Amino acid sequence: MRAGWRLPALLAGALLCAAADASAQAGRAPAGSEIPAQRPAGPLPLPPGHVTEPSAPPGSRPQDELDCRNCHESTHQGVARMYVGLGGRGTPMIPSHMFQVRVECIACHTLPKREGTAARIAGQTFKPSEQACVNCHSEKYRGMLQRWTDTLARMREILAPKLLAARTALITADPKNARHARARRLVGDAEFNVAFVTLGKGIHNVFYAADLLKLSNGWADEALVLLGKPPVKSDDLLLRGGYCAVLCHQQAGVKQPETVTFRKQKLPHVRHVSEFGATCTACHSAEVHKAVTATPTTCSACHHSAQNERCESCHSAQSAFYRGQVRTDLAKVEPNAMASAVGCTGCHDWSRRHSRQAVGEKCVGCHDKAYASFLAEWTTGLDKESAAAAAALRRADAALLRERRAGRPAPEADALARQAREALSLVRKARGAHNPAVGEALLGAARAKAEEALARSTQR
Numbered sequence: 001m002r003a004g005w006r007l008p009a010l011l012a013g014a015l016l017c018a019a020a021d022a023s024a025q026a027g028r029a030p031a032g033s034e035i036p037a038q039r040p041a042g043p044l045p046l047p048p049g050h051v052t053e054p055s056a057p058p059g060s061r062p063q064d065e066l067d068c069r070n071c072h073e074s075t076h077q078g079v080a081r082m083y084v085g086l087g088g089r090g091t092p093m094i095p096s097h098m099f100q101v102r103v104e105c106i107a108c109h110t111l112p113k114r115e116g117t118a119a120r121i122a123g124q125t126f127k128p129s130e131q132a133c134v135n136c137h138s139e140k141y142r143g144m145l146q147r148w149t150d151t152l153a154r155m156r157e158i159l160a161p162k163l164l165a166a167r168t169a170l171i172t173a174d175p176k177n178a179r180h181a182r183a184r185r186l187v188g189d190a191e192f193n194v195a196f197v198t199l200g201k202g203i204h205n206v207f208y209a210a211d212l213l214k215l216s217n218g219w220a221d222e223a224l225v226l227l228g229k230p231p232v233k234s235d236d237l238l239l240r241g242g243y244c245a246v247l248c249h250q251q252a253g254v255k256q257p258e259t260v261t262f263r264k265q266k267l268p269h270v271r272h273v274s275e276f277g278a279t280c281t282a283c284h285s286a287e288v289h290k291a292v293t294a295t296p297t298t299c300s301a302c303h304h305s306a307q308n309e310r311c312e313s314c315h316s317a318q319s320a321f322y323r324g325q326v327r328t329d330l331a332k333v334e335p336n337a338m339a340s341a342v343g344c345t346g347c348h349d350w351s352r353r354h355s356r357q358a359v360g361e362k363c364v365g366c367h368d369k370a371y372a373s374f375l376a377e378w379t380t381g382l383d384k385e386s387a388a389a390a391a392a393l394r395r396a397d398a399a400l401l402r403e404r405r406a407g408r409p410a411p412e413a414d415a416l417a418r419q420a421r422e423a424l425s426l427v428r429k430a431r432g433a434h435n436p437a438v439g440e441a442l443l444g445a446a447r448a449k450a451e452e453a454l455a456r457s458t459q460r
Contacts, residue, residue: 079204083205084099088192091211094207094208095208108128108132108133109127112124112127128145130144130146148203152203152213156194158234159220161234162220162221166223167187169223170223173227179226180226183223186219189219190219194216196212197213207244213239262294304348311348312344315344317426317430318430319344322434322435323335324336324435330442331444332438332441336434336437348362349362359375360372360376379432382433382439385443392447392451392454396457399454402457403457410456412456416456417449417453419449420448420450420453424443426442427443
């Protein structure tokens with residue numbers, strides 16, 4: 001009977017099995033070598049509401065001959081575990097949002113598979129209906145079920161060649177090599193997660209399923225590296241954690257804020273995904289909706305890693321200064337002599353404590369030891385020139401303020417002071433050491449403009 005398969009009974013069994021799995025995995029063999037679970041002795045417990053047939057007289061038929069579960073064992077355990085968010089490898093429990101609000105199976109499985117005589121003879125199974133989504137969540141959720149199905153299928157398609165390459169590389173791998181043994185475990189765990197998502201019907205818990213596939217994607221890449229093979233290149237943004245918008249936000253019409261504030265600093269929220277290649281789960285929890293898991297260390301690990309060669313995506317002012325692309329009429333602007341040969345990470349190494357001395361030491365990697373002091377000379381000299389230009393500008397601004405209060409505006413002097421302020425701001429923002437020659441020229445121009453503005457204001 002349909003009523004006999006209510007959610008609580010199924011999930012109780014799923015939770016017990018998952019707990020047993022967790023205990024077994026604590027000391028399990030490497031992935032791929034697990035021993036199949038043995039069926040417990042004796043008949044399995046009946047589901048709630050099941051009505052047993054009257055006992056037949058002893059000897060009238062073989063024991064349990066008509067008990068369906070002699071052939072059909074745990075036919076819904078994978079689905080139930082998926083719904084609860086247990087049973088996969090490498091991720092904590094992530095219950096489905098529907099499970100958290102106690103939605104039972106029959107709330108979504110509303111379409112009878114058979115009708116009339118066929119149902120009375122062969123039994124009944126209820127299929128999921130999209131209308132069930134619409135009834136609770138409104139018309140904007142129409143199409144969501146198919147979107148989940150298609151997205152998870154696409155994720156598995158992207159992952160398949162990676163796992164195939166890793167499994168192929170394992171064929172000739174030395175099983176005694178510790179790196180190869182770890183690769184074997186990673187591939188086994190990745191393949192298990194893919195099978196779990198496929199057979200457990202990932203749409204029952206899409207974010208848990210997507211997170212399992214994300215882990216499998218990382219494991220496949222790591223396994224190939226351990227085996228001395230290059231990772232399979234693919235557009236895996238979806239697998240790396242960009243699935244939140246695809247699975248839900250786009251269909252539900254959720255518009256992401258262009259900017260957000262994190263630790264009192266304004267950040268380009270949308271650009272992190274659309275331009276910088278970041279993923280939702282790099283900063284947000286996969287378990288708790290909207291929860292922010294990022295810390296300053298998270299940001300540094302991505303932005304200031306030796307592997308990140310996209311420094312100029314954020315540090316556009318410094319890049320333009322370094323490459324001679326600054327637009328100004330106050331000085332002649334040319335690229336730094338090293339711009340065509342040295343990138344940002346050639347001088348900036350964020351794997352160690354960052355300081356002027358540390359950056360200066362990078363010069364010695366290409367030049368002789370005499371160059372180690374150059375950066376200190378550049379920065380110290382530019383700091384002094386910046387301070388002198390700023391002092392001259394303050395004097396000019398004070399004089400111009402007095403003139404305005406006295407009813408004697410000086411538009412030409414104001415224009416000169418504005419040019420001085422722009423030149424000083426440009427060097428300070430871009431850090432003059434990125435192009436010392438241009439920095440020195442602009443600071444000289446800023447000081448000269450400020451002094452001229454002061455002279456014109458006092459001559460009136």
